[in-house]
Amino acid sequence: MSGREGIRFAALGDSLTEGLGDPVPGGWRGWAALLAEGIGAAEYLNCARSGALTADVATDQLTAARAFRPHLAAVVAGANDTLRGSFDITAVAAQLDAALGALAADGVTALTACLPDPGWMLGLPWPLARPLGRRMRAVNHVVHALSRRYGAVHLHAAEHPWVADRACWSVDRLHPSELGHRMLAFEFHALLAERGLAAGEPPSTTPDGPPPGRAASAWWMATRGTGWVLDRCTDLLPDLLRLAAAECRHRAAGSPAVLDEAAHRAAVAAVAALAPARSAGAGRAGVPGSACAPGESYGVASVPG
Template identity: 35%
Template sequence: MTDFHGGLDLTQDVISYVALGDSFTEGLNDPVPDDSGAARGRFRGWADRVAEHLADRVPEVRYANLAVRGKLIRQITAEQLPRAVELHPDLVTLCAGGNDIIRPGGDPDQVAAVFEAAVARLAGTGAAVVVFTGFDTGFQPVMRHLRGKVATYNMHVRAIADQYGCAVVDLWSMRVLQDRRAWSADRLHLSSEGHRRLALRVCEVLGVAAEGDWRQPWPEELPRDWRLARQEDLHWAREYLVPWIGRRLTGRSSGDGRAPKRPNLERLR
């Protein structure tokens, strides 16, 4: 068993796992590998990978992923939390608040108050609850100004985890994810390799044996030509930053009208 209160009993024959959150937990941008093209547009992500690692160690894993891209914390608690409580899983992962923090006027204290209410309700079910700090945005030029707000929110997350006996996955300290190769082309979501490493870190926190080392150094990379780097920056701004700003200004979300990819507890494999 893990050493946090209400820890996950890995000796069970059946373990049920529900993941809550936004695009980070939905799995953008980690495409499901499928040579036939049938899985085109579907994403895997660290939570799916954690479920797969669990399935390697436990006879039966039942898994639901209720996360939907673009969701704010109040939407997550209103739309996903009741379903998670209804499913009564053994394990819950909750990562929420990031979309609120990065918005203009996002108040980490107010976001944390909503987060705490959600954690209290989940912990009350008896499930093992895992929560996440935010990334250290100091390495991202566009997000660097948010570093103080993220740090404030992280202190709240840690205090809430202590109070309710949750495990914490500390994304802030994962320096290995500060390499550009850990991120997809949009610079907002992890790459497949970033998701793989994060899944290994979550398994480490849970005490689930998994092959691989999330700390493994990245291969040495050749210096990049500054002209190419500038072209990449311009392409990123045009393809990703401008549309993102447009959605913020018009109150739209990438998750509008989108349903969870795994709304029910279904056996994995």
């Protein structure tokens, strides 16, 4: 099925996919909504929620998405997991595999992306940034592997040159600005067009408004950013300080590569531990009920023509 004949597009994930950083009257828009219009989707369901972990994606969000019976579904998650003291790459791999596997069994084409290092984005000092970067690389390794496993449309977002452009990021430096969201939508559209799955015009990469300036960045940090950091300090900071101490010890000993290798081995082992993939199309007959009815808190929308 193509174009406006009835493609349904669902988006699962966290605040990145919810649209934070791309404000519109009444809320957020974001790359997924821009892409929905660009591919000529007839209906669009955004299940993504700020703060969501991969466990949330694999449970409530997946249930709602499957009930929507999409043809395309974006699954972009994992960054929030790296910012938790409880980070476990084995659990992340299992949860993403559960989500992508269930969608593949339903015959859904998945969209995935690898994401940039949050420590680098925040400009943290190296003892704090390197452990976060190591975690993000582990998540990206898992996403790469699962994308191949399920034939997903995969965007190497972490490697695109525009990621280094400050204008592509909002005042918090963690979420894309309007321009960043437009770039994500544009790149996904190009990949879908290669597969004949994008009937509409590519999303524009010209923002409607100016990028955030230094004053806006300072205001965000003073009014909201400090609270955001403190909310995570009770969970992340003790663990991050432990990781930073290990980073310093290994750097002094000239052995930081030991930590890199250990993280890589853990990611490889997490993928190897997954159960065999289910065959495509196996789950269509038994799509489970939704945790919330489409059109309520998950926001089904008809894409304007």
